[in-house]
Amino acid sequence: MSTHSHENSPSRFSVRARLRSFVFAWQGLMTLLREQHNARIHLLALVGVVGLSIWLGLSAQEWALVLLASALVMGFEALNSAVEYLCDRVEPQHDPLIRKAKDVAAAAVLIAALVAAIIALIIYLPKLLAFL
Numbered sequence: 001m002s003t004h005s006h007e008n009s010p011s012r013f014s015v016r017a018r019l020r021s022f023v024f025a026w027q028g029l030m031t032l033l034r035e036q037h038n039a040r041i042h043l044l045a046l047v048g049v050v051g052l053s054i055w056l057g058l059s060a061q062e063w064a065l066v067l068l069a070s071a072l073v074m075g076f077e078a079l080n081s082a083v084e085y086l087c088d089r090v091e092p093q094h095d096p097l098i099r100k101a102k103d104v105a106a107a108a109v110l111i112a113a114l115v116a117a118i119i120a121l122i123i124y125l126p127k128l129l130a131f132l
């Protein structure tokens with residue numbers, strides 16, 4: 001059984017421990033891209049978005065909004081996958097509360113994706129129409 005010493009007395013700051021945390025987070029990113037097809041689609045979309053943004057010459061504020069929206073979608077996708085892994089460990093059998101947990105986690109991705117799509121329309125549509 002592990003102890004919870006860090007809850008009472010925080011350990012001293014250590015660069016090595018911070019680096020380890022970064023490696024774990026990187027492993028999580030690799031797991032996400034390897035196992036979650038949605039994450040691969042989002043990464044591909046991000047490459048497309050960056051290409052389009054360079055081509056259209058976005059302003060600094062537009063870049064910030066586009067990158068923020070992309071990070072929101074991908075970040076929620078990661079959290080959604082974490083919820084899925086936890087649910088599958090806790091209850092592999094069909095369960096109404098597990099269904100709700102997974103559906104609600106997926107709703108977070110949906111909300112971010114809808115807002116990202118609206119932001120994309122606001123920023124890209126006028127620039128694309130100007131080409132016509």
Ligand SMILES: Nc1ncnc2c1ncn2[C@@H]1O[C@H](COP(=O)(O)OP(=O)(O)OP(=O)(O)O)[C@@H](O)[C@H]1O
Binds near residue numbers: 080091096098100
């Ligand atoms: N144990 C379960 N009990 C009840 N419903 C479940 C269970 N597992 C999955 N579901 C239902 O199936 C849906 C898809 O779950 P799953 O774990 O297969 O995610 P997924 O197909 O990887 O989703 P996505 O790829 O869109 O993130 C859930 O949103 C939920 O409605």
